[in-house]
Amino acid sequence: MKQFKTFRFFYAALFSVIVIYSCSKGGGGGTTPNPCSGVTITVSGTTSNPTTLAASDGSITVSASGGSGFTYSINGGAFQSSGSFTNLAAGTYSIVGKSSAGCTGSASFILTAPNPCAGVTITVSGTVTNPTAPGATNGSIAASASGSSGFTFSINGGAFQASGNFSNLGAGAYNIIAKDLNGCLGSANFTLAAPNPCAGITITVTATLTNPTAPGATNGSIAAAASGSTGFTFSINGGIFQASGIFNNLGAGTYTIVAKDLNGCSGTANFTLTVPNPCAGVTITVTTTFVGNTPCGATNTGSITASASGGTGVYTYNLNGGAFQASNIFPNLPAGNYTVIAKDGNGCTGTTIETIPNLPAGPLFSLVRGVLQANCVTCHNSVLAEGGMNWTVDCNIVTFKDRIEARAVNANPSAMPPTGLLPASERQKITNWINAGGRYTD
Numbered sequence: 001m002k003q004f005k006t007f008r009f010f011y012a013a014l015f016s017v018i019v020i021y022s023c024s025k026g027g028g029g030g031t032t033p034n035p036c037s038g039v040t041i042t043v044s045g046t047t048s049n050p051t052t053l054a055a056s057d058g059s060i061t062v063s064a065s066g067g068s069g070f071t072y073s074i075n076g077g078a079f080q081s082s083g084s085f086t087n088l089a090a091g092t093y094s095i096v097g098k099s100s101a102g103c104t105g106s107a108s109f110i111l112t113a114p115n116p117c118a119g120v121t122i123t124v125s126g127t128v129t130n131p132t133a134p135g136a137t138n139g140s141i142a143a144s145a146s147g148s149s150g151f152t153f154s155i156n157g158g159a160f161q162a163s164g165n166f167s168n169l170g171a172g173a174y175n176i177i178a179k180d181l182n183g184c185l186g187s188a189n190f191t192l193a194a195p196n197p198c199a200g201i202t203i204t205v206t207a208t209l210t211n212p213t214a215p216g217a218t219n220g221s222i223a224a225a226a227s228g229s230t231g232f233t234f235s236i237n238g239g240i241f242q243a244s245g246i247f248n249n250l251g252a253g254t255y256t257i258v259a260k261d262l263n264g265c266s267g268t269a270n271f272t273l274t275v276p277n278p279c280a281g282v283t284i285t286v287t288t289t290f291v292g293n294t295p296c297g298a299t300n301t302g303s304i305t306a307s308a309s310g311g312t313g314v315y316t317y318n319l320n321g322g323a324f325q326a327s328n329i330f331p332n333l334p335a336g337n338y339t340v341i342a343k344d345g346n347g348c349t350g351t352t353i354e355t356i357p358n359l360p361a362g363p364l365f366s367l368v369r370g371v372l373q374a375n376c377v378t379c380h381n382s383v384l385a386e387g388g389m390n391w392t393v394d395c396n397i398v399t400f401k402d403r404i405e406a407r408a409v410n411a412n413p414s415a416m417p418p419t420g421l422l423p424a425s426e427r428q429k430i431t432n433w434i435n436a437g438g439r440y441t442d
């Protein structure tokens with residue numbers, strides 16, 4: 001609650017003297033010198049203010065100097081011998097002093113009334129009646145004031161009226177000012193609230209769903225309806241409200257539909273459009289062929305070739321969980337077990353496991369291995385590896401076949417075994433294998 005105090009009638013009670021020098025003397029012709037020339041009449045005095053705003057018990061007592069035989073006039077009234085003026089109300093007074101020679105001087109005095117609002121606290125209270133519906137203007141405020149008397153009331157800065165009752169009000173904030181007889185003010189703010197239009201209203205959203213016909217298709221739709229109020233508009237997934245509850249061109253997914261009535265009350269429901277599982281009843285069969293790995297080579301030579309059936313569209317393939325690729329061939333594989341997955345155009349998959357073996361030793365290699373086991377491994381094994389060579393490891397034979405040929409066939413720079421070259425038929429086995437390619441599988 002706010003209190004206003006009006007200082008409208010308040011003036012500092014100054015002892016105030018304004019002196020106006022004014023000398024005059026009615027002249028009897030140009031030949032007579034002015035007796036007031038060079039004369040200064042000064043009027044001074046004391047004031048006593050009225051005791052209330054309405055009282056006329058103030059007074060001013062003046063005296064003049066600069067001459068003799070003074071009479072005094074207040075506010076142009078008749079001159080009197082006394083410089084004392086009583087029964088004065090608040091206001092500004094001009095007093096003229098006139099000497100017996102007719103010379104005059106004057107001064108202004110101000111009498112002030114006490115501030116009628118000092119110590120006065122006006123309190124405004126009231127009873128509000130809210131409007132009965134949103135937008136209605138049948139609310140009212142019955143205001144009253146205390147702390148003084150003779151109140152009039154104003155709402156929102158309007159004209160003051162005797163009654164504190166204000167009607168035909170809509171929802172909102174209002175400021176009411178009460179003013180007493182002396183113009184002292186007090187005020188208070190009141191708020192009229194509209195009732196919640198949605199209290200007790202439950203809006204239910206239902207819908208008829210049409211699912212998209214295939215994965216990725218956007219020909220689904222939701223036909224929503226609402227109940228529980230009237231004048232509905234509809235929004236999907238936070239979009240703009242529209243009059244129709246029908247939403248077309250929808251793909252699979254979950255959608256939030258909000259229905260809003262005329263008063264902004266709303267209801268919400270989620271609906272999910274689904275597509276049939278394209279893989280239901282689909283069995284994708286993956287078949288594979290393999291090429292075994294040739295051991296001891298610089299690169300692995302194993303490979304898997306896959307094919308798939310039973311699905312739709314173009315297949316892609318992956319090996320051991322790697323990325324799907326368009327090619328159905330996986331080359332350069334070492335021996336081992338592999339999982340192959342084929343995926344069709346709908347994402348349906350089939351799986352198989354394939355094993356790549358190492359290819360067996362070839363007949364020419366086997367003969368050479370027999371020659372070395374019979375003639376060389378006593379000096380070339382895992383313990384005694386003369387010249388750094390261990391011929392009990394098959395791949396060493398393949399890797400160092402040129403050295404074997406040099407030493408055991410060509411005796412370059414010297415024969416192996418050191419005791420002398422092997423018989424020609426044994427050496428021919430080495431030559432035959434190398435000529436055939438010198439691979440493990442030859």
Ligand code: HEC
Nearest residue numbers: 372375376378379380386387389403404407408416417418
């Ligand atoms: C009695 C032991 C002995 C036998 C048996 C033997 N070697 Fe050696 N080999 C050596 C010794 C010692 C060296 C190291 C000295 C040298 O290189 O002459 C060697 C080194 C080699 C080297 C490596 C040097 C190079 O030139 O690359 C090769 C290859 C080799 N032998 C092949 C063979 C073959 C093949 C046989 C069997 C046909 C064989 N050796 C049988 C003792 C033997």
